[in-house]
Amino acid sequence: MGDISSFNGNGNGIHGERRMKSCWYEEEIEQNLRWCYALNSILHTGATQYQDIALLDTKPFGKALVIDGKLPSAEMDEFIYHESLVHPALLHHPNPKLIFIMGGGEGSTAREILRHRMAGRVVMCDIDEEVVDFCKSHLVADKNAFFDSRLQLLINDARAQLEKSEDKFDMIIGDLADPLEEGPCYQLYAKSFYESTAKPKLMEGGIFVTQAGPAGVFTHTEVFSCIYKTLRLVFRYVVPYSAHIPSYADTWGWVMASDSPFTLDVEELDARIGRRIKGENRYLDASASILSKVSGDP
16 A cells, blocks of 8 residues: 555556646555556545545546545445445344444445434444544535434444443444454454454344455455454354445455344345335345345255
């Protein structure tokens, strides 16, 4: 990962080249492979106590949030990531009332949860207050979620918050950065965390779901396969699934886990979408292949 404020084009970051008469953002996908796209403008760059942050107006994907040189969200296709993270687990749960979000500072995960008619209290715990405040101010699509009376926003380390919480949750959702070694989220993907902190804070029949990084043919070994295998050591039933996200230039993965089986078939999942979710999904419906991946169909 490079400096988001760099303009020299020799690493990750934003740079301009006279011959192209444009400003471009460049991100390293893996060694010897970079992904770049043209910008209309750079709306903001800065740094918090925990991470670098930028907001770019990109030509192919609209506004894009960049944190520590990586793009976690672009307005043209963020719905694929957030619908896939939130809805499969919520639809499988018979009565999801109390939900805990680890991370999720931009508000999009909370937005999708709050579309569920059955959702009661949603606790969102993010360590970086500056990023949360920035997203409140600049990401219009998610602004209403922050003012929903069902949302409780806490600024804290997610592990510490779960450990001291007296509540047990119907669902715990991990919307965190990838578990890079020595990174701030690394311990929140460890077997010890799943076993000693997350699982004991789930109610009977509760579901844990997490984003799990790149899941492509060549990239799934980075973190996706490891997260899946680790969760299998802790929970009885573990389901990995994936979808292509254009702005990531890759297939992305999620894993949901529970000690109760995932038994609903595609037809019932689709029926629950109609009964439980306000408004129309833009990605997740009966025609999306992801629904068959997360169903109990053989």
